[in-house]
Amino acid sequence: MGTFKTFAVAATVVTALAAGEAIASESFNQRIYDSAKHTRIYFRGGTAAFADEVVEYKGGKKKTPHLWETGDPALGPPNFKDFEADRLARTPTFSGLGAAGSITLRFVDNAIVDLPGADLYIFEPLENSSPVKVEVSRDGRSWIDLGPDLTTASEIDIAGKGGKNAVFNFVRITDQSNVDPADQWPGADIDAVGALNSATKISLLDHDLCFMDTNTKGKKAESATDGASVPDTFKAVAETFASERPAKLIVEVYSDTHDPKEHHSGPSETDSSERGGPASDTKNPHAKARTAAVTEFLSGKGNIPAARTQIDYFDDARSMARRDVPKEHERDNRFEFIFVPYDRNTVIGDKGTLRVEQAATIIDGKWDSDQGEVILMTSQDPASKTVSIQGEWHENPARKGIVQSGTFDPQTNMMNVSLYRTWSNVRGNGEFKLSYDSARLKGSWKGEVNGGGDWLLIRKE
Ligand SMILES: [Ca+2]
Ligand SMILES: [Ca+2]
Ligand SMILES: [Ca+2]
Known part of the structure; x- marks a missing residue:
């Protein structure tokens, strides 16, 4: 009989710290689960x-x-x-x-x-x-x-x-x-x-954004989106962008077009290949006006560069309704904000010093090594110039090690971590350098009292 075990790394590490020694503003939301075949399945999105x-x-x-x-x-x-x-x-x-x-x-x-x-x-x-x-x-x-x-x-x-x-x-x-x-x-x-590979998504119903309607009556968007009238849920879009620092924000605008011609046209227009899928514009004037107000807020007060925002329209969203959800039809008119993380291969292709959020993409995830599979989890404190690290490795199913804490510095390409070999109760430190092609972390570890050796990590796809 197989069992699934949840290994909540964050909780383990917090317990190991003395009271009051909190991990600052950093948070590790990632989770690792055992597959039925006892491999470790890593979910960066927690x-x-x-x-x-x-x-x-x-x-x-x-x-x-x-x-x-x-x-x-x-x-x-x-x-x-x-x-x-x-x-x-x-x-x-x-x-x-x-x-x-x-x-x-x-x-x-x-x-x-x-x-x-x-x-x-x-x-x-x-x-x-x-x-x-x-x-x-x-x-x-x-x-x-x-x-x-x-x-x-x-x-x-x-x-x-x-x-x-x-x-x-x-x-x-x-x-x-x-x-x-x-x-x-x-x-x-x-x-x-x-x-x-998961992207954070915030979904807002269109009628939750009606605080913006002063904009459509001719006032400036700034007055509509300034101050206490902006709901926290909408502010969360800007806050999530600031904390996650994604490569791109996709805004999906869903609307049910109220133009009856759209729904009573010939069968050729309702062919499945014509329906669904994103478009670069909308036939719904209300959706268009509100999208303009939303994007004005995002690029203004929200401090999200317009160049990193992509707008996709989905008209005629009605048939997506799930009938047993109360007020499901309200979800036909909604905005979805998807925070797309950096693509590791694209980041590796970039030359020069990496930004912290790009460096996190390169370090985060699974690595092969002669001491077993290593999973590194990353967190970026917006105030810090280094990536924070936690993780685990398995020399074999009975020998699990914990990467208790650590940092990666994109200025020097050095990773320093504190390690705990649970099976022998040995604590130590590791120091690694990221290779030029970002595919290897080469270094060594040293026990606090004794022990140590070389350690090479190779990126696992
Ligand atoms: Ca289940
Ligand atoms: Ca893929
Ligand atoms: Ca989910």
């Missing part, structure tokens, strides 16, 4: 990286046992322990699709972004790995099939199928197993679906 809503659950032709015949247990981080625990609590921890069943999931507080390496991971209980069709969508209507031979419990790479650094808000998983009359537990079982 608990937010996982799917947030079930849009549709369709049980298969041959059904799963009734308790698991539901979609909601696929939401949030993985939480399966064992079948008996589910039965006793009468609470399923995974969604059984049954043979040929499917589930469509929506990401609300984050989006999946196609960055270098794998972008998506589907957790399935125990040692199972089921054949599935996996599709992603930005608008919930036009879908991209990620290819044949995909399975649960494996890393899935979108690999440019939606364009470079494309973002997606939906995932659809369809079981591909054969209907076997003898199978008592047919189809894929979905414990959790997470974005390995």
Whole structure:
């Protein structure tokens, strides 16, 4: 029987510090989960990286046992322990699709972004790995099939199928197993679906932005967006940009066009290839006016460079409605702000000294080494010129080490970390230099009392 263990690194480190010795304003939101095969699955986006809503659950032709015949247990981080625990609590921890069943999931507080390496991971209980069709969508209507031979419990790479650094808000998983009359537990079982490459997303309903309406009545936008009338939720867009320092802010403007001609035109205009997908303009004058007010605030008081803001319009958003959500139709008219992180390969291609947020992109994530896989997590204090680091490594399944704290300095390309080998209770320090091509961290570690040696980390894709 497999088990999932959550290793909350941040909590571990806080406990190890003396009282009052808080980690300043830094925060490490990242999370690492065990796969059913006991590999470590790293989520830079933390608990937010996982799917947030079930849009549709369709049980298969041959059904799963009734308790698991539901979609909601696929939401949030993985939480399966064992079948008996589910039965006793009468609470399923995974969604059984049954043979040929499917589930469509929506990401609300984050989006999946196609960055270098794998972008998506589907957790399935125990040692199972089921054949599935996996599709992603930005608008919930036009879908991209990620290819044949995909399975649960494996890393899935979108690999440019939606364009470079494309973002997606939906995932659809369809079981591909054969209907076997003898199978008592047919189809894929979905414990959790997470974005390995995740972008923070803030969603605001259009009517939450009506404080801006003075703008459309001819007053200057500054007076409308100045002072206490700006809701905290909207201020959060500027604050998140300042703290995350993303490569790009994508503003998705969704609206249901009220022009009746749009909905009663010939069938050719409602062809699926014509519908959905972003456009560079909108036919909805209200959406256009409000977008102008929003972008004026963002580039003015919000201090977000217009050159790093991308506006995409989605007209005729109505068919995305999920009928069992109260006031779902209000979500047809909304703004979504997606904070796209830096692309590691692009950053590496840049010459010269890196900015802290770019350096964090290069250091963050998985590295191979002769002492096992190393996972480095980064945090950037806006006031600091260095990247803060925590992490872990596994010499083997029984030997877990903790990177308790550390820094990377983009001026010198040096990384200094304090280490703890839990299996031998040895503490020490490591010093590494980032190679010119950013693919290696070469250095050594030294125990506080004794021990030490060379240590080479090589970037893992
Ligand atoms: Ca989420
Ligand atoms: Ca990718
Ligand atoms: Ca679950």
